[in-house]
Amino acid sequence: xxxxxxxxxxxxxxxxxxxxAQNFDRFLWGALVTLQLTVISLVVGGLMSIPLAIIRSxxxxxLNAPVWAFTYLFRGTPLLVQTYLIYYGLGQFEWIRQTVVxxxxxxxxxxxxxxxxxxxxxxxxxxxLRGAIExxxxxxxxxxxxxxxxxxxxxxxxxxxxxxxxxxxxxSNEVIFMLHGSVVxxxxxxxxxxxxxxxxxxxYYLAYEGFITAAVMYLIIVLLVSRGFRxxxxxxxxxxxPRDAVAVEPKKGAxxxxx
Amino acid sequence: MDLILEYQAQxxxxxxxxxxxxxxxxxxxxxxxxLGAWAKLSxxxxxxxxxxxxxxxxxxxxxxxxILLVFYGGQQMINSFGAMTGLWxxxxxSQFAAGAGTIGVVFxxxxxxxxxxxxxxxxxxxxxxGIACGMNRLTIFRRVIWPQMVxxxxxxxxxxxxxxxxxxxxxxxxxxxxxxxxxxxxGRSTRQLFTFMFAVLMIYLVLTAISDLGLRWLxxxxxxxxxxxxxx
Numbered sequence: 001x002x003x004x005x006x007x008x009x010x011x012x013x014x015x016x017x018x019x020x021a022q023n024f025d026r027f028l029w030g031a032l033v034t035l036q037l038t039v040i041s042l043v044v045g046g047l048m049s050i051p052l053a054i055i056r057s058x059x060x061x062x063l064n065a066p067v068w069a070f071t072y073l074f075r076g077t078p079l080l081v082q083t084y085l086i087y088y089g090l091g092q093f094e095w096i097r098q099t100v101v102x103x104x105x106x107x108x109x110x111x112x113x114x115x116x117x118x119x120x121x122x123x124x125x126x127x128x129l130r131g132a133i134e135x136x137x138x139x140x141x142x143x144x145x146x147x148x149x150x151x152x153x154x155x156x157x158x159x160x161x162x163x164x165x166x167x168x169x170x171x172s173n174e175v176i177f178m179l180h181g182s183v184v185x186x187x188x189x190x191x192x193x194x195x196x197x198x199x200x201x202x203x204y205y206l207a208y209e210g211f212i213t214a215a216v217m218y219l220i221i222v223l224l225v226s227r228g229f230r231x232x233x234x235x236x237x238x239x240x241x242p243r244d245a246v247a248v249e250p251k252k253g254a255x256x257x258x259x
Numbered sequence: 260m261d262l263i264l265e266y267q268a269q270x271x272x273x274x275x276x277x278x279x280x281x282x283x284x285x286x287x288x289x290x291x292x293x294l295g296a297w298a299k300l301s302x303x304x305x306x307x308x309x310x311x312x313x314x315x316x317x318x319x320x321x322x323x324x325x326i327l328l329v330f331y332g333g334q335q336m337i338n339s340f341g342a343m344t345g346l347w348x349x350x351x352x353s354q355f356a357a358g359a360g361t362i363g364v365v366f367x368x369x370x371x372x373x374x375x376x377x378x379x380x381x382x383x384x385x386x387x388x389g390i391a392c393g394m395n396r397l398t399i400f401r402r403v404i405w406p407q408m409v410x411x412x413x414x415x416x417x418x419x420x421x422x423x424x425x426x427x428x429x430x431x432x433x434x435x436x437x438x439x440x441x442x443x444x445x446g447r448s449t450r451q452l453f454t455f456m457f458a459v460l461m462i463y464l465v466l467t468a469i470s471d472l473g474l475r476w477l478x479x480x481x482x483x484x485x486x487x488x489x490x491x
Contacts, residue, residue, distance in 0.1 A: 084452070
């Protein structure tokens with residue numbers, strides 16, 4: 001039975017499905033590397049972006065200018081070039097190669113990709129969060145002041161919680177962009193999901209199989225992530241949605257109010 | 260710095276390739292975007308489902324994967340089809356065509372959403388008024404929908420364009436001699452990769468800064484006569 005299915009696929013499928021199945025564990029490992037790089041850089045970049053966004057929305061020019069320059073540089077240039085700059089570029093300097101971090105970190109493709117991705121997503125998230133902080137309702141801040149909350153307490157209790165909520169829909173886009181951007185890792189020798197696809201095609205001299213398998217797996221991951229974010233939004237932003245029409249409808253027999 | 264001046268011819272020719280690639284793929288993206296928006300808003304079931312599938316796939320799969328698939332897979336597909344039917348001999352897709360076509364199709368998916376939202380933002384009554392005045396569909400599009408659609412679509416369009424111009428860097432992976440590729444080759448042969456990659460970074464920064472200025476000018480132009488609430 002199993003053999004006849006394989007023989008059938010061998011003869012009729014335009015794609016070499018048997019080969020994909022044989023190498024499927026490699027694709028799963030590749031997906032794991034992709035997810036690992038994406039998640040770690042999102043966490044690191046996200047943590048960096050909170051203080052940076054607070055600085056950007058404040059009015060201290062000495063702090064604001066360098067953070068602005070950082071976000072402008074990283075948002076205005078391609079992730080591919082940023083990654084090349086770190087992975088291939090840093091070796092140009094003799095003194096960097098002399099430091100202790102060269103061998104374990106800066107000469108490793110994985111770490112370089114992680115550094116580039118983290119800085120990149122930190123820049124985008126900073127601007128996103130800045131927008132959310134700056135649109136905080138004036139009255140909320142005034143009320144917090146009137147209640148005697150200090151500057152940090154206002155940030156922690158009033159401004160940031162509502163800013164995070166406002167930023168969430170845009171942040172889900174940033175997460176998907178980062179996931180898409182992580183394919184850059186495969187150009188600096190990392191075996192991520194696309195890296196495995198390229199390896200398979202190169203090894204067996206194929207044109208479709210590796211890329212199509214990778215494409216389908218990326219698509220599945222993206223759909224799962226956006227579904228997850230929609231659930232998170234419906235939980236976090238529940239209070240902003242209009243109430244259910246059914247719940248507002250007056251009960252039978254109750255006096256209906258005309259507006 | 261001297262080194263960069265020595266290699267400025269390569270960097271400049273690469274920059275020109277990048278600009279051409281970005282502009283041509285933008286034309287594709289706008290065409291696919293308009294087509295996609297029309298299909299998504301049409302009452303035709305098949306057109307609607309096709310457009311939904313198109314935007315889902317194109318926005319779900321990373322652009323580099325699609326570029327590689329089109330460049331290697333597309334070539335094979337065209338050739339095996341040619342060999343099967345005997346219609347054409349060996350065909351080679353150029354890196355430029357594969358890159359411009361794929362980036363155009365991918366960003367057409369993003370443009371679809373932008374244009375769809377912009378068309379929906381136009382009050383229905385205005386289109387009805389156009390019909391009442393006896394305009395035909397083309398006139399309504401030209402005089403009522405287009406001028407307002409551009410205004411509503413500009414913020415999203417600007418965003419897409421700024422992402423798209425950066426995506427063109429990926430085409431260096433399939434060997435197109437754009438600014439990244441040329442910068443990389445120059446940097447490797449002089450063992451000064453940091454210098455050259457930094458120069459490439461600056462070139463992209465200039466390109467995005469110029470586009471930003473141009474888009475702001477367009478925004479002012481198309482928002483003439485509109486009072487904006489300044490939220491202050």
